[in-house]
Amino acid sequence: MTVAAPTRPGVTFSRVLAAEWTKLLSVRSTLWTVVGTILAAASLAFALGMFVRPDSGQSGSSLIVSGYLLAQLGTLVLGVMVGTGEYSVGTFRVTFTAVPRRLPVLLAQALITAVVALATAVGALLASFLVTVGQRGAGGLTVDLTDGATVRVLVDYVCFLVGVAVVGLGIGALLRRPTAALVTGVLVLVVFDHLLAVNPGRVTDTVRALLPGSGARLTMDDATLTALDATTLGPQLGPWGGGVVLGLWAVGLLIAAGYRLRRHDLA
């Protein structure tokens, strides 16, 4: 990142970053998405916590992250909003006449989306931790922060939500239509995985492993992952494989969006 002297005129990456930051913070929908995501994550964790039975053998961390099902939709929306916003309201003309090289804008949006998603995910984690305190106590579920496996699940939950946000941004920037992008995002993250799960086999299991939705493995504890890997007919992803798949999708989508942005007309 180049930090130019304040008097030097011209576009620099840090200035583009500042501009994108201003844009994101100056519309209310950003705040609502962040708050909504945190509330949805914590509510779902709390709701699932009501079904915790003593001696179920469930881990405390798995209850805290169980709100990921809804939280992923929240950060997906965040990414899609940033990725499509300029096109749905027409501000892309203003933006790209100010930054005609275009790619710095996409890169800045990716960074900012990741940062906001990170803050959202940490907020969701803390809220879910707090609202499930009583339920964990009653059910005998412990959260040991000195235990590597526990910390992995908590950290990976955050990584997963950030990854989903960047995937949403990539889909949004590529398709440029909010509804189409959102539907696509939900399909590749959630729906296809569930449809394919109905019919296990070498091909379907492999496809499931390679969809961005396999990033959700990041939110599962070691026992669940081992069980999954034991039954799958596709590749065994272990604890990190799902994250790698999600990360590759994020990068791949950003490259595709960058290609479209750079090589094609903005109309």
Place this chain on the structure above:
Amino acid sequence: MIEVESLTKRYGTVRAVDELSFTAHSGAVTGFLGPNGAGKSTTMRVVVGLERPTSGTATVDGRRYADLAAPLHAVGVMLDARSVHPGRTAFRHLLAQARTHGISRKRVDEVIGMTGLESVAGRRAGTFSLGMGQRLGIAGALLGDPGTLILDEPVNGLDPDGVLWVRRLVRELADEGRTVLLSSHLMHELALCADRVVIIGKGRLLADAPVQEIIDRSTGAASLEDAYLQLTADSVQYRGRSADDSATTPTAGSTR
């Protein structure tokens, strides 16, 4: 100075701009005229690098827009006054634009003052009237104190006071030595503020001359409007009919 040379822009089979060449000189207001769909906005979008020419070139001060290191300081652009997020305040909209070039808040306040938007700068742009949005677009074009201005129908929707203001503003800017290219359908307005007009029809150049010369060259024309109507008579693609005519000629279809 804006130089457009043999510029062609095709969308599928439509030739929106067809081998167009003209120059907008510094120190002058160049009016850009033509019927609906003639290719004015398309030409402007190509000049500012939003779209690529199918062939030909467009440069500002001898450089491609996309190669400018500080475009806002070189060229002020207003293409579409609706290019604002309805949920963002006018001030934040301009501030975001300013930040890409490290332009100060003071300058943002200045252009808000110049366009008379002080009292609504903190209001969400979605609540703006047509003319207020237009003023916001012009404010954005002025942000970088640019040497060249490209304004697509800047007086569209402005009240008479606003029209007069734009007329004076572009005159002042040109008198300071800047280049102003402005499109409009208001002939009387252009006759008052433009030094030169470039008239296009169906993407092709029809005339490029000082206002008085255009009027003098047309037979029997007393005003720029008369001359314009004569010059573009064969290039009008979308022509309204009177209610009687349309009733007697049902679904005449396209004449193209």
